[in-house]
Amino acid sequence: MTPLTGLQRLEAPSPLPPGxxxxxxxxxxxxxxxxxRRDRRAEFERQLxxxxxxxxxxxxxLCAAIRPPDAGDFPSIGAHGCFMxxxxxxxxxxxxxxxxxxICEDDLNFSRSLSRRASLLATELSEQPWDIFYGFTNGGVRGTxxxxxxxLVRLAPDQRFECSHIMAFSGRAIARLVPYLEAMLARRGGDPDGGPMHVDGAYAWFRHAHPQLTAIAAHPDMGYQRASLTNVSHPGAKDRTPGVRSVAALARKVKNLVTAR
Known part of the structure; x- marks a missing residue:
């Protein structure tokens, strides 16, 4: 039997669907x-x-998100809830x-090319050890x-991303990450050792404090944030006004169709 070339191996069909x-x-x-948020749940089902x-x-x-009663020392109630x-x-x-x-947040859209790229990406992820994986960095990734x-690109510990929409973690990272986030939660806002903050910022602080953990990112991105009514900040006037709210929702759907990547 003639052995497969590298290109043929890359193009060989996977026995599993992309996901x-x-x-x-x-x-x-x-x-x-x-x-x-049944709307976000339905949209994510379509993405899946x-x-x-x-x-x-x-x-x-499906993991029920937490909506705390107040912002506490976080930037907003939504940021507090996302962290928790x-x-x-x-x-x-x-x-x-x-x-x-x-971990996927429900306002994630998968890129249109992911169904073609997923099997090869999964193979790369399986071929090497890693602890933290960013599937979306909004094009800001740099590295080796x-x-x-x-x-896949290896990330330096000091690279920061304001993205937590699709991430993966090893058990080794999780064992260190949970007490690290709990310590942040116990501090006051603005603490020099790291207090309550947006969870994407907390992940950046954690990586900087644990350079021994291998962090990598997908390049190109696996997906991107979908336009939808926010959970993180207070809704604007257009989302609080009856009649206007439905128009705003339609506008977001059109925007998502036009800006699909």
Missing amino acids: GALLAACGEMMVINLPE RTIGLSLGHPQVR SHLSVLRQARDDGKARIM QLRPGGQ
Whole structure:
């Protein structure tokens, strides 16, 4: 039998659907969603179907987001809730002894090219050890490509991203991350050792404090943030006014269609 060339290997079909290959590489997918945000849940279900998954898949878990009563020392109630929601998922993963998990926020859209790229990306993720994986950096990634022509870049500990829409963590990272975030939560805002902040900033602080952990990112991005009614800040006037609210929602849908990547 004639051996496959490198190009043929890259093009060889995977026995798993694109999303299944990513689950095999990154672990169970935890989808953070406020129970009352049925709109976001439905949109994310549509996104999952583009990579051969659904919210009914046994390795896709819907995780109820936390809405705290106030902002506390966080920038907003939403930022507080997002931080607590990520921490809750990470605590559960630690307690369950998960080797890896992938966290997705419900306003994530997958890129149109991901269904074609996912199997190769999953292969790259499976070929090397890593602790923290960013699937979306909004094009801000820089670093050393792990394989010529590949889709992964190694990140320096001081690289910061304001993105936490799709991330994956190893069990080794989770074991250190949970107490680190809990310590942040116990401090006052503005503490020089790191106090309450947006969770993407907290992840950046954690990586800087733990340079021994291997952090990598997808390049190009696996997805991007979808335009939707915010959970992080107070809704604007257009989302509080009856009649105007539905027009604003339609405008967001049109924007998402026009700006799809």
